[in-house]
Amino acid sequence: MTIKNVCCLGAGYVGGPTCSVIAYKCPNIKVTVADLSKERIAQWNSEKLPIYEPGLDKIVKECRGKNLFFSSDVQRAILDAELIFISVNTPTKNIGNGKGRAADLKYVEGAARLIAEVAKSDKIVVEKSTVPVKAADSIMKILRANQKQGISYQILSNPEFLAEGTAINDLLNADRVLIGGEETPEGQAAIEALCGIYENWIPKSKILTTNTWSSELSKLAANAMLAQRISSINSLSAVCEATGADISEVAKAIGCDTRIGAKFLQASIGFGGSCFQKDILNLVYICECLNLPEVAQYWQQVIDMNDFQKTRFTSKVIQSLFNTVSGKKICILGFAFKKNTGDTRESPAIHVANTLLDEGACIHIYDPKVEESQIFEDLSHRQNIFVYQDAYSATQGCHAIVICTEWDEFMILDFNKIYEGMMKPSYIFDGRKILDHEALIQIGFQVQTIGRKLEREFVPRSWSTLE
Ligand SMILES: NC(=O)c1ccc[n+]([C@@H]2O[C@H](COP(=O)([O-])OP(=O)(O)OC[C@H]3O[C@@H](n4cnc5c(N)ncnc54)[C@H](O)[C@@H]3O)[C@@H](O)[C@H]2O)c1
Numbered sequence: 001m002t003i004k005n006v007c008c009l010g011a012g013y014v015g016g017p018t019c020s021v022i023a024y025k026c027p028n029i030k031v032t033v034a035d036l037s038k039e040r041i042a043q044w045n046s047e048k049l050p051i052y053e054p055g056l057d058k059i060v061k062e063c064r065g066k067n068l069f070f071s072s073d074v075q076r077a078i079l080d081a082e083l084i085f086i087s088v089n090t091p092t093k094n095i096g097n098g099k100g101r102a103a104d105l106k107y108v109e110g111a112a113r114l115i116a117e118v119a120k121s122d123k124i125v126v127e128k129s130t131v132p133v134k135a136a137d138s139i140m141k142i143l144r145a146n147q148k149q150g151i152s153y154q155i156l157s158n159p160e161f162l163a164e165g166t167a168i169n170d171l172l173n174a175d176r177v178l179i180g181g182e183e184t185p186e187g188q189a190a191i192e193a194l195c196g197i198y199e200n201w202i203p204k205s206k207i208l209t210t211n212t213w214s215s216e217l218s219k220l221a222a223n224a225m226l227a228q229r230i231s232s233i234n235s236l237s238a239v240c241e242a243t244g245a246d247i248s249e250v251a252k253a254i255g256c257d258t259r260i261g262a263k264f265l266q267a268s269i270g271f272g273g274s275c276f277q278k279d280i281l282n283l284v285y286i287c288e289c290l291n292l293p294e295v296a297q298y299w300q301q302v303i304d305m306n307d308f309q310k311t312r313f314t315s316k317v318i319q320s321l322f323n324t325v326s327g328k329k330i331c332i333l334g335f336a337f338k339k340n341t342g343d344t345r346e347s348p349a350i351h352v353a354n355t356l357l358d359e360g361a362c363i364h365i366y367d368p369k370v371e372e373s374q375i376f377e378d379l380s381h382r383q384n385i386f387v388y389q390d391a392y393s394a395t396q397g398c399h400a401i402v403i404c405t406e407w408d409e410f411m412i413l414d415f416n417k418i419y420e421g422m423m424k425p426s427y428i429f430d431g432r433k434i435l436d437h438e439a440l441i442q443i444g445f446q447v448q449t450i451g452r453k454l455e456r457e458f459v460p461r462s463w464s465t466l467e
């Protein structure tokens, strides 16, 4: 079966880029991205897209109106499509059973019920959202319980592995595409149909097909393993700070072992983003439900270590500033959870800002891509927050700078100029290990970073030079 008409429910960080790339690579397929939010769809149809992702603008502008459409007419999109991606949000439940841990599947269920209500022909329904193992079973039950005569459904699991900031490259050059489905002839035919879409640009050898449950679990497992590496290296960064070892040197030394590999060993202020914490909590909850408490505790440690790292870093900032930040101006450079995105979900910068505000500090914030309104919303519209449009004005008159996101532009700032405008002693806390610490110390800064002791006696610049 060759698919000619695809729709995607959910025009978010996954649905938008994924379907744009499908449209771009498959000019013969009509792709409609549909969302219940009229506002989000209007943004996708405007000059300024709702998300910032390098390379996305070009692809959307090339395909939009040709074979790529953004629509809030969800019913129409479902009616016309042969294959439907469900790419809706699956946040952590915030009420009831499993509160704070289990994935909330209300939007997935809502999408399934909508398909059941509207569909008038056979549909392949593809789980793109990250879901607990066995979620496809629930979707199938809803669809089949509401099945109209003569209509049949196949459910596939096709988790998405893109990372924000590199989404387009990840989609164009995926390490692998994973498709799980039923082991029946109909299930296999549906898998073949979805493979047919990806084969337009992904080599066959990189398209893995499995049973549905392996596919669902692999997504949670991949995120848990990636986050575990970050927590492991962050735990060692604390040992480095206490001993004089340097975490960058340690990461390089262990990463050279091809069995370990160099990626995802960047010690940091802690991982953020909408996925890692949510998906590990989900895995922990599943393990508890399966009566596997030891396995649940094992993965819970990855999150506990991340919380420890965020708290440890923020405490260091406060302690270094003579154990009080009350009334001090502190500049946070970078508010997104990583560079090259405007996304702030679970950003460690939120933790840093809130803790400093609790201690009475006045916060100056600059991020190249995060909207001012988003920062105020993330910090619950608290007092003493000032958002700037560039790093120089944000740091002016501040006692300290805290680097929370590894934006490239922070590496090439004129720190001599920044130093002149700051209160003395001037502190920099580099939570991303991106700056030239030796050069900053030469300028006169007091510098602290992750995973490396940089203790220097405080000597103001004028005392240290013989004039
Ligand atoms: N953000 C990522 O980098 C990433 C990567 C891989 C997987 N995922 C997973 O993909 C899923 C989506 O994540 P996201 O970041 O794109 O979420 P998002 O919040 O950006 O977007 C979800 C969209 O779904 C819409 N929606 C909800 N119910 C709907 C319905 N019934 N019909 C149509 N639209 C509906 C919402 O209005 C929202 O715009 C999640 O399960 C997430 O875990 C995310």
Ligand SMILES: O=c1ccn([C@@H]2O[C@H](COP(=O)(O)OP(=O)(O)O[C@H]3O[C@H](CO)[C@@H](O)[C@H](O)[C@H]3O)[C@@H](O)[C@H]2O)c(=O)[nH]1
Residues within 6 Å of the ligand: 130, 160, 161, 162, 163, 164, 165, 223, 226, 230, 263, 264, 265, 266, 267, 268, 269, 270, 271, 272, 273, 274, 275, 276, 337, 338
């Ligand atoms: O060595 C590293 C790598 C990452 N991070 C941090 O970890 C977080 C997550 O980064 P990253 O994984 O690059 O971005 P995400 O967009 O959250 O992508 C993750 O989550 C997605 C959603 O499930 C998956 O699809 C991706 O494969 C997975 O990498 C960010 O705060 C990074 O700064 C580190 O601290 N050190």
